[in-house]
Structures are given as C-alpha cells and as structure tokens.
Amino acid sequence: MAELVVDARPTGPAPDPAPDPAELYRGMRLIRSFEECALGLVKSGEIVGGIHPYIGEEAVAVGVCAVLRPDDLITSTHRGHGHVLAKGSDPRRMLAELCGRATGLNRGRGGSMHAADVSVGILGANAIVGGAAPIAAGAAWAAKRAGADRVVATFFGDGALNQGVLLETMNLAALWALPLVFVCENNGYATTMATASAVAGTAAGRAAAFGLPSVTVDGMDVLAVHAASAAAVAAARDGSGPTFIEALTYRYGPHHTIEQRIRLAYRTQEEIDQWRQRDPLDVHGARIPPGQREQIDAEITELIEAAVEFARSSPDPDPKDALEFLYASGMTGRSGAVDG
Amino acid sequence: MAELVVDARPTGPAPDPAPDPAELYRGMRLIRSFEECALGLVKSGEIVGGIHPYIGEEAVAVGVCAVLRPDDLITSTHRGHGHVLAKGSDPRRMLAELCGRATGLNRGRGGSMHAADVSVGILGANAIVGGAAPIAAGAAWAAKRAGADRVVATFFGDGALNQGVLLETMNLAALWALPLVFVCENNGYATTMATASAVAGTAAGRAAAFGLPSVTVDGMDVLAVHAASAAAVAAARDGSGPTFIEALTYRYGPHHTIEQRIRLAYRTQEEIDQWRQRDPLDVHGARIPPGQREQIDAEITELIEAAVEFARSSPDPDPKDALEFLYASGMTGRSGAVDG
Amino acid sequence: MAKLSYAKALNRALADELARDPSVCVLGEDVAAGIAQFTLGLAKQFGPDRVIDTPISEQAFTSLATGAALCGMRPVIEFQIPSLLFLVFEQVANQAHKFSLMTGGQVKVPVTYVVPSSGSREGWAGQHSDHPYSLFAHVGIKTIVPAMPSDAYGLLVSAIRDDDPTVIFAPALAMGIREDVTTELVPIPIGQARVHRAGEDVTVVAVGHLVSAALAVAEELAGEISVEVFDPRTLYPFDWAALAASLDRTGRLVVIDDSNRMCGFGAEVLATAAEEMRLVAPPRRVTRPDGAVLPFALALDRVVQPGRDQLVAAIRAVMK
Amino acid sequence: MAKLSYAKALNRALADELARDPSVCVLGEDVAAGIAQFTLGLAKQFGPDRVIDTPISEQAFTSLATGAALCGMRPVIEFQIPSLLFLVFEQVANQAHKFSLMTGGQVKVPVTYVVPSSGSREGWAGQHSDHPYSLFAHVGIKTIVPAMPSDAYGLLVSAIRDDDPTVIFAPALAMGIREDVTTELVPIPIGQARVHRAGEDVTVVAVGHLVSAALAVAEELAGEISVEVFDPRTLYPFDWAALAASLDRTGRLVVIDDSNRMCGFGAEVLATAAEEMRLVAPPRRVTRPDGAVLPFALALDRVVQPGRDQLVAAIRAVMK
Numbered sequence A, B: 001m002a003e004l005v006v007d008a009r010p011t012g013p014a015p016d017p018a019p020d021p022a023e024l025y026r027g028m029r030l031i032r033s034f035e036e037c038a039l040g041l042v043k044s045g046e047i048v049g050g051i052h053p054y055i056g057e058e059a060v061a062v063g064v065c066a067v068l069r070p071d072d073l074i075t076s077t078h079r080g081h082g083h084v085l086a087k088g089s090d091p092r093r094m095l096a097e098l099c100g101r102a103t104g105l106n107r108g109r110g111g112s113m114h115a116a117d118v119s120v121g122i123l124g125a126n127a128i129v130g131g132a133a134p135i136a137a138g139a140a141w142a143a144k145r146a147g148a149d150r151v152v153a154t155f156f157g158d159g160a161l162n163q164g165v166l167l168e169t170m171n172l173a174a175l176w177a178l179p180l181v182f183v184c185e186n187n188g189y190a191t192t193m194a195t196a197s198a199v200a201g202t203a204a205g206r207a208a209a210f211g212l213p214s215v216t217v218d219g220m221d222v223l224a225v226h227a228a229s230a231a232a233v234a235a236a237r238d239g240s241g242p243t244f245i246e247a248l249t250y251r252y253g254p255h256h257t258i259e260q261r262i263r264l265a266y267r268t269q270e271e272i273d274q275w276r277q278r279d280p281l282d283v284h285g286a287r288i289p290p291g292q293r294e295q296i297d298a299e300i301t302e303l304i305e306a307a308v309e310f311a312r313s314s315p316d317p318d319p320k321d322a323l324e325f326l327y328a329s330g331m332t333g334r335s336g337a338v339d340g
Numbered sequence C, D: 001m002a003k004l005s006y007a008k009a010l011n012r013a014l015a016d017e018l019a020r021d022p023s024v025c026v027l028g029e030d031v032a033a034g035i036a037q038f039t040l041g042l043a044k045q046f047g048p049d050r051v052i053d054t055p056i057s058e059q060a061f062t063s064l065a066t067g068a069a070l071c072g073m074r075p076v077i078e079f080q081i082p083s084l085l086f087l088v089f090e091q092v093a094n095q096a097h098k099f100s101l102m103t104g105g106q107v108k109v110p111v112t113y114v115v116p117s118s119g120s121r122e123g124w125a126g127q128h129s130d131h132p133y134s135l136f137a138h139v140g141i142k143t144i145v146p147a148m149p150s151d152a153y154g155l156l157v158s159a160i161r162d163d164d165p166t167v168i169f170a171p172a173l174a175m176g177i178r179e180d181v182t183t184e185l186v187p188i189p190i191g192q193a194r195v196h197r198a199g200e201d202v203t204v205v206a207v208g209h210l211v212s213a214a215l216a217v218a219e220e221l222a223g224e225i226s227v228e229v230f231d232p233r234t235l236y237p238f239d240w241a242a243l244a245a246s247l248d249r250t251g252r253l254v255v256i257d258d259s260n261r262m263c264g265f266g267a268e269v270l271a272t273a274a275e276e277m278r279l280v281a282p283p284r285r286v287t288r289p290d291g292a293v294l295p296f297a298l299a300l301d302r303v304v305q306p307g308r309d310q311l312v313a314a315i316r317a318v319m320k
C-alpha cells in the first residue's frame, strides 16, 4: 500500500513561478480530449454509469495544479477528471479506471467519482458535495504539524457553498491557519439550480465571514487562475494560512451524461454559446504559436488513442476479489450468502 | 393533542411597542428566582440530571420575548429555562417538568433540555447545538406560506456559530426571506472554550455572508435587547425577512451543574466579578422605583414557592406509559422484553 | 388494462396527494426539473410553491420540513442519493423521530422522506449505492420498501397521510418495473405484508426489487419445491402476524435482503422467527456481506449484491 | 493489587498511546479541560498540540481526522454525546469507512471514535441517551463496547493501533466500574470474546454495562440454573467461533443488549445462532423496545432499558 506519511522534506522541485504557456495549453487540451473520448465511451457502454464532464472548466484545474508541487495534495469532486489529470495522473490509468479495469488508478474499485492517485498527491474525488473539503483540511493540518511545507488544494463547486460541512471547514482552516487553498469552481449551476437562486450573498462573502482572504478570477483564462493560485499557494506555503479562490467558469456539457437522455430547460442555448465564445482553450491557445498548438493537439490525440488502447486491453478485476481492500487491516467480514 | 396549525389570523394582540420597565424587570426576576430555586432542587436531588443555568443572561430572553405576540413562536436551547418562562409558560408546570412530574409541560417526558409548550408558542428546547434553528426556519416558512404574519425567534449560543446546519439555515432564511429572528446569545464560552478560540471572524460577519442584516447589542441591558428585537420582529412581520441579533452576555454560573463537581479553570473569578458589576437585574432594576422592585421581588418569591409546592405535590407519570406518545399516529412498537 | 411503471406510480401518488391536500408539498434538489422522475411534471402542474427546489443543504431543509410539519404542513422530501440519508441522520433520528415523545405528545411530525433510486445504480460506485433501510428500522422510523408499482403508489399515499416521519426507499432496480393495473389505485396500509405467491415448503421473505427475483426463483423451482413469496412492503412496522401464519404452514424461512448482513433487516426477521415462530429447519439469509462497500467495476458491484443463485442455494439449504 | 476504574482505564490507555506514538492525538470539545474524564490531565501532560480542543463542528473535525489519518496520523476523537455520532454518520460511514476500498487499497484511515458515556445518563433524556452501536456494526465500522476496565484499556489501545476506523462506546453505567488489576494492562485483540463465567445450561450474551447485570443474575440463579456469561467485547467483528463453542455446551441462548430491538445487535446474534449453531430451545432477546426514545422522568427512563428482571424471565423462558 502506497503510504502517504507526511514528509518534512519536499519530495519535488517547486514549479517555475512563471507560467509556461505551452504546458498550460497542453494540460487543458489533455483534459478536453480525454473528456471527449470518455463521452464516446459512455455512449458505447464501455464506461458504465456515466460521467460528469469537465469540458469548459479546464482552465481552473490546470491553472491551480500548475503551481502545485508533486508532493502537494488535492481533493476533487464528482466532476473530477480535470483535477486528476492536471495533478499528473497517468491518463491511461485514469481511463482504465473509468472503464473499471484492474489497471485503473483505483484498480477499478472507484470509477469516475472516486478516482484517487496518492502517488501524485490526489486524495480522491468525492461523490458527496462538500465532502472532500474537511478531508483536505485534515491533510493540511497533518502537514503543518509535521513541519512540512506541503500545501493542499481542495476543489468544489458553487453548490457546495450551501453545504454546512464546507462552511465549518472554512472556519477551522482560518482558525488554525492551515496551508489550504479553497478552489470554488462557480459554473453558475448546481445541476439545474442557478447559483443565484441557491446562494444568498456571495462566495467571497462566505470567505470574508471566516476572515479568509479571497479572490474571484476569470475561470476561462488559465493565466488568471494561475496567477491567483500562485499567490494563494505561496501564502499557504509560507505559513500565512488559507485563501479562497472563486473561479467563474462554465460547463459546456450536461451536468451528467444521463442528462442527455432527459430534456432540461434550466439554461438557454444563447447562454451556452456566449460562454463558448470564451472557450479556455481558445482564450489561451491564441497565446501560443499556431504550429506549436497543432503539434500539441496531435501529441494529445496520440496519447488519448494510446490510453483507449491501454484501457481496452487491460484485464477486468476478478469478481472473487470484490471486497479486497474493504479493511486496510486485512480483516474480512462474512459473505452475504449461505456458505458452502 | 394541541394542534399547531398555522392560522392566518393573529391569535393575540401585538404587545405595546413601548417597553414596560416593571414588566421587563418582573420577567427577569422570575427567571433569576426560578433558576436559583432549580439549583437548589438539583442539589437536593429533586431535579435529576442537572441543568444549564440561565443566570446572568435573563435580559436576552426577556428583551426578545417581550416584543413577541402570543402566537409568535420560539425555539430554545439546552440553556432554555429563561426562554420558556419569558415566552409565557406557567412556571409551575415548567418546574414540574424539571422534576419529571406528570403535570409538567411535557408530562415529564422532556425535562430541562426539551421543555416545550405549544400552547404559548414554544416549539421546544433542543439538546443539540444548532439543531433548533432549521426547525424554527420551517415554522417561519409555514407561517409565510399560510399568509400568517407570525414571526419566529430562534435562540442559540455562540458555540452554534460553528455548526454547519445553523449556517445552512441562515442561507435558506435569507434566500426565502423568512419571518425569522436569529438570536445569538454570545456569553463568551461554549462550555470551556472561549468564543475567540472557536470562531474565526465574527458573529456579525457570519450574518453578512448571507446578506442578513445584523445588530450586536448589550445583552446585559434588557432595553437594548428590547429595542433591537422590536426592530427585527417588525421587519420579519412586514415581510422584510430575517435579522440576526448578537446579544453580548455572560453566564454567572457553571456551564452545567455537574461543573460544580469538577474544578475547571477556563475563566477567572475577576472576569466573573466584572460581569456581575453589570447584572441585568441591577442595570434595569435601577430604572424602576425601589418600592415597586421590592414588591415584584416579593410576588415572584411567592410565585416560586407555589411552583415548588405544585411540583412536589404533582404525581409522577406511570412507568407503564413510558412509551406513550412515541408515535403521534398511536402506533406502538414491540417491547424489549420477553412477552409474558 | 393499463401498464403502470414503478416510477410513474410514485409520481402519480405524489401528484394525487398534492392535488388532494394543500398542506402537502415536495422539497429537494432539482425537483422542479424532476430529474429523478419522482417529481416529473409536478412543478408545471402545482407551481414552485408546492414543488420547491432547495440549495444543497440537506441538513437544513430536512429539519425545515420538521418545523413546517410541526405547524401543520405535510412535507415530502426527495433525496437524490441514499447516502444523503446518512447526512441527515441526526435531523431524522434525533429530531423528527423524537419530537412527539419528548414533548409529551404536544406535536406530530408528518414528513415523508423518499429516495427514488436506492441501492446499486450500475456504475455509481461506493458512495452512491447504499441501501440503508435497516438503519431507519432500527431507530424506529416507519420504513417502507415497495416492490411493485401498485404498492409504491398505495404506500406513498399512506406515508404522506401518516402522522409520523416515514421513509420510503424505491430501489433503483425496481423503478423500471411495470405492472398491469386492473383495479384502481388505492392507499395501502402501512405495516401490512403481501403474499405474492402461496407455497407449502418454504417462506421466502424478499425486500423491494428482490421480490421479483424471489418470484422468478419460485417459478423456476416450482416442480421441486413449493415456495411462498412474502413481501413485507413495510419493514418497520413489520407484519409479524402474517409471517407467523406463513411459517405455520411452511416451517421454513429464507430472507433475501439487499442491506448489509450484520444487524440488517434479515437478522431481525430470523431472530423474531427463531424466538416466536414455528421453524422446522434452521433459517437462512441472503444479504450483502458484512460492512459492504460496492466496488465500481460492474462485475464486482453485482457479486456484492444478493442474487438469484444465492437464493436458490439458501432455499435448498433449508430444505435439506 | 490496585483498583482501576473504567474511566481511568480509558484515560490511561489514551495516555500510554499518546506517549508511545507521536502520530496519536485526541480531538474534541473540551478535551483540554477533560470534562468527560476521558482526557483528564492529558493536555497538561502532552500539550495543546496533542490534545486539541475543537469548535462545535463535529462534521468538519471528524473528516479532518480522516484526512489527517490518510497522511499518517492516528487521531482519536471524543464525542460528548452518543447522538453526535448521528451528526457525523456520513463522515464515518460514507467517507472514513469507504476510503480503503474505493481507492483500491491506496490508503488507510486509522481513526478511533470514542463516546465516553453512551446510553442513558440519568436525567439527560431523549436526545442524549442513545446507544447506537448496532448502526455502526451494520455499516461495518469496527464496534467495541468494553464491559470491564481492563478490557476498556486493552481494546482502546488496540483500536488506536488498528488501521481502520473504529468506534468505542463506553456506557455511562460502566464508567464507574472498578476492577482489581492484578496483572499488567495489555492490549486486547479486536474481535475476541471473553467468557466471564462458565455455565452449562444457558449462554447469556451481554453487552457493555449489562455484563455486570448478567453476572449478578447468574450468581442469583446459581443454585437453579447454570448460566454462562459471554461478553463479546467487540460487537463487530464478532467472535462467532467462541459463541458456537459456548452453544455447543449449553444449546440455549439469551442476549441482553441496550440498543433498540428492531435490527439491533441482539437480532444479529440470534439470527446467526439460528442459522449456524446448536440451539435446543428458542433463543431470547432482552433489549430496548422498538424505536425507543428515552423519556426524561427517571422511572420511565429506567423501564425502557433492559433490566435484570427481564433477563431472569428470558433465562427461565429458554429453560422451559
């Protein structure tokens, strides 16, 4: 079992504070292409249960994770593919996980909503809105106690702003000056509910209530997210405590792939088209030489093809091991059937 | 069963907006004497399980409830005797409840932490910190839907400021403009924990986060509480929505009577003495003629003696009815013993 | 003779009660859009005052419903995921359930909690695949798991009209079931079991979607073993008299139940039968394993749930 | 030969583990003051970094402990009231418990939850008198209810060292129990039962503070009926082998258990015994009633809890 004991020594070099435009673009392109591929595999039935596509929000995951060290940690959400890829998981193993293969990040046990990869600092996607924030706070608390200069970033949506445990966590993080960055991906909706009709006050106001410094950034511009994150992570690392980042973004696709099967009228095509005008890949893509952009696109296409190949050729986990890992101590409970 | 169906017609006259100094003093004196009496009954073992004395905080309950109509509602806390008496429950039945008698407000089923009296608009003390606020919000919501101009006041301590469900409720109340008044009794401590070491930011900041108007008042001066409450209740009644009141107050006694049995050093005698300088009964008592004050004191003493007499002479509930009222529908479950 | 689906039956029951009683309303996430099918079309029919979208604040809106119920309303709450009931466990078990007794009978709390898609939904994995009905039966919440559309309709109606908190689990694997509805839909009393198929040799108590599995197995074994298929419909209160009557005939008991084995519903049925009823052979349970967490990969998810083969094995075991 | 109290045993076990392992810490409300006795004096001895007072944010600090445990710490959490476990049920059952499997074995969550004073505390009434251990056994959390000081010590030590989430209930009615401690205190393996008194006629499985009641009853009936007093110590995992061995001798079973009857711990013991073990007479349970809420008035509070007279009646019933 990959032990995650906090180490006072940083296990990786700090990323160059200056952003690398090409690398940021590559990160977003990887997520976009991965998600488009995953949508296909949902249609074909190779991914069971569907996914919450991250398409449109790529700049947030990439901008934040670009300033994190390999030994820094993140927690993710039900819409977590972007975070997992941006933090450095192998896309092949991530796709294998979505396909429920033994070679997946979670050995096929977690799937889309629970993808975790401790080896690169991903404590896991969480299927409960707001559920990951206190876990991230605990990791930050452990790091601080160990004297490590590790930072933890926790992603959550605007819907989590109304979840009590997130608010309790903001209080604890501020109170104990935890090396934690709250990243609110405000995409305007919680499933079908508009943020405005669910959130009294503002995200920034929530942060202010607990004395948390906050910044609201254009979540469609990876450089804006990168700059805000760099400052927040630096503050957390030097002991100044947590920061709250609200990234204004938008999901181009359905809340979840099942939404494609039901007619929902909670937002207009005009609204979607408007946000598409500011597609994060174009906003930032325009900043790098066209030739280089095409080359990256091509490399990613290959990479995704390889991931599909890897996932498809990977073995399924053995049903007789269905409850392996249930207890870390190795304990096994009784089966549910009549034995023998 | 006393039905509590919301009625669009106010069932009582609005209290005179101008405070009646003598009545305010009487209300506080009643609570003070009741609590002193209860402390004695805890010592003598007539009240089982102990109490959370309200002594020192009388001005809050009295100031708030003085501006409420009989058909307005309140929810209370583990430290709830003051609220229950101030809202108009019969002290005799309240004391009988603390003594576990069949004549008690809850027929001896609730005790100190669950005292409820629907007949005068008390939805109940609640033994879970923060637990009553959403229930109060629901009552306010029902009133608003029914077109009633009923107002609900919910009391809670500073410790509840860190409880997620209270924060969720503040969001809902603001969002839906509920006729609700949040009354935070900030007595500086949650059991042994100083508010400053538990609350990042401030109570007012919590309110602002949700766009709730808030006011911080001297909780040792009943007129200050009365004025703030009158404004908040008027706003709630005319449809302007919820207000958050923070009353700065202090408990002179132990968190709970068991504390008398253990040595705790979380606050100094000096601090207690300082607050005693501003005893709410003296602060306000000085405003009424000494003769009248003495007369009220004497009347209350008699009233309390009568309450003790009533409680002591009341019958105990019959153990065979231990699970009566478990289901409002009248359903009964199986006993835990071998039948027959 | 119309075919009624389970999902539609729940939807119709809610619509009928909304129409019948102005104190009924439904609260939850995305209920206006009706993405869980349960409330589909009702916002349009009854308006946003009766079908209320809530922020993602389960704890607050669950106790808000309690407060509204104290004041004469009859709220229905939809939970999108079974594990959301874990999140509101305090509000249900410690607040709503206890109010009547703690106040000495001053109030009632007629709230109905509905999970339209409980248990495993293929591919939803660990945190979205629970079937926690035994927890609610243990604390004393009236707990209902309908197996058939007509029961889903009739029991939801009764739950909404009941004066106590009530929870209804609609298994995801039952939502698609269709039933020929010959007679008109009527309320079904809480606490009354239904014998779907009479038999002489063994009584199979099956919960929710597993009733269909039990019926299929009974048919499959018909030549060999006469299986009585017993559907409690309400887990708590349980229809003990009906079970005793069935065991008086068969003397043999198997329970198939999609909750965890340890301290689960199946345990209660076996325990009470062993204490008080006629058993000529040791009874058997088919359940989820102890402490089960459903793995994502479909083949793994499936083997953790009780299945037909296991039921057949259990039936053969009690016939030995 | 020193007399050790139950409360002191828990306190000493925690002190010993804090001293032995720097990754151990204790979190909770008023733990520095030690008002629940569990942490008394430890803040002074180990400092505020190891004995941490928390705001009243149970959900957040419960999952905070999970996150810290993922990073190598071994937090112990004190809950002042049993019903606070309802409040954190999602964080325990849906997060801490599921992490290991959901991540495919990448992590472990060694957190210990302690309720020092579970069950009824005279006069604390409805919302402070629960004994919800069956709920945790059902979802699969290792669930421990020590009856004696030496077991309280040894099982808490083992729980803290265990790599999975573990919950320990210390019944309020056991906290004052004193035991002669002749040998040195040692860790007690999780999942191992203890037979306090051997007997031939009937096996009484008693939980927590009820072990003392069972011993008293066994003594009282000694002339007439030979009662074996079986203390599981750990409810989940349960020591089924030891129970089977006991029933091979006695063939008769009574369980006395302070949780609600429906789907409670007693149900599981009876069910498994009925399925797999030797029973020459119908087994019996003595429990709280279905859906029990403890009323405030002392006489009422007491009759709702399982008592000695009921145990005697149950023993006589199985001997019939």
Ligand SMILES: Cc1ncc(C[n+]2csc(CCOP(=O)(O)OP(=O)(O)O)c2C)c(N)n1
Pocket: A078, A079, A127, A128, A129, A130, A156, A157, A158, A159, A160, A163, A185, A187, A189, A190, A191, A255, C029, C056, C058, C080, C081, C084, C087
């Ligand atoms: C506590 C909780 N309540 C409800 C759900 C069901 N649910 C899953 S995602 C979602 C909407 C979340 O919205 P938001 O936080 O804004 O994230 P987004 O989907 O927009 O990325 C809901 C209600 C859940 N998973 N957890």
Ligand SMILES: Cc1ncc(C[n+]2csc(CCOP(=O)(O)OP(=O)(O)O)c2C)c(N)n1
Pocket: B078, B079, B127, B128, B129, B130, B156, B157, B158, B159, B160, B163, B185, B187, B189, B190, B191, B255, D029, D056, D058, D080, D081, D084, D087
């Ligand atoms: C949710 C919850 N956590 C813990 C407790 C135990 N407890 C009872 S009162 C109390 C302190 C409450 O402090 P505060 O809210 O400031 O009210 P005060 O006692 O000062 O009036 C605590 C921790 C509880 N009853 N509920």
Ligand SMILES: [Mg+2]
Pocket: A157, A158, A159, A185, A186, A187, A188, A189, A190, A191
């Ligand atoms: Mg969103």
Ligand SMILES: [Mg+2]
Pocket: B157, B158, B159, B185, B186, B187, B188, B189, B190, B191
């Ligand atoms: Mg306080």
